[in-house]
Amino acid sequence: MMKRKMIFILGLLGLCVAVLTACSSQPSKNADGTPSTLKNRYLGYYRSDTDNAYYFQESTNEFDFNVKKSTISDGSGDDYYSKKYIVVEEDELNSKLQGQAQKYKAQVTDKDTVFYLVLKDNDVNMDGKVTKSEQQAVYQVVLSNGGKDIKIIALGSIYGYGDDFVFTGTAKE
Structure with a gap:
């Protein structure tokens, strides 16, 4: 009888540890839905297969995040290159973008955090919801x-051209 109680208690403790471990592996989020590990400023380099960047300058070597205002900018100081964003889940992306996201996720480790930003354009609802047809500027962000x-x-291309780029950077606080 005592042996059964001990096995039951150890099993219950093991289950609790497993649940707590699973819950703690998900990073906490900021008010705008970005992971709390996101820093304000990243310096790095940009590479592109095209020279038609649409939302950000082609020569950018910086990206700044303002999670209170839900904006991303390329550090140029030009308001044109500062855009509002909405964080969406991968399953909210249209099927074409989900396929592209999976291609890049193959390079991600389980220690990385992946999230998606949809830049708000004039034709996007301002209520915080973005329909799959409104996803014109979507960025997969990988934090390591x-x-x-x-x-x-x-992910994808903007109006059929440009903005096919990858920015790689390191936090600069």
Whole structure:
């Protein structure tokens, strides 16, 4: 009888540890839905297969995040290159973008955090919801090393051209 109680208690403790471990592996989120490990400023380099960047300058070597205002900018100081964003889940992306996201996720480790930004355009609802047909500017963001390293990948193309780039950077606080 005592042996059964001990096995039951150890099993219950093991289950509790497993649940707590699973819950703690998900990073906490900021008010805008970005992971709390996201830093304010990243310096790095940009590469592109095209020279038709649409939302950000082609020569950018910086990206700044303002989670209170839900904005991302390329550090140029030009308001034109500062855009509002909405964080969406992968299953909210249209099927074409989900396929592209999976291609890049193959390079991600289980220690990395992946999230998706949809830039708000004039024709996007301002209520915080983006329909799949409104997803014109979607970026897959991969945070590594506790948010110290970032990779921003443009998914799809904007209006049929440009903005196919990858930015790789390191946090600069």
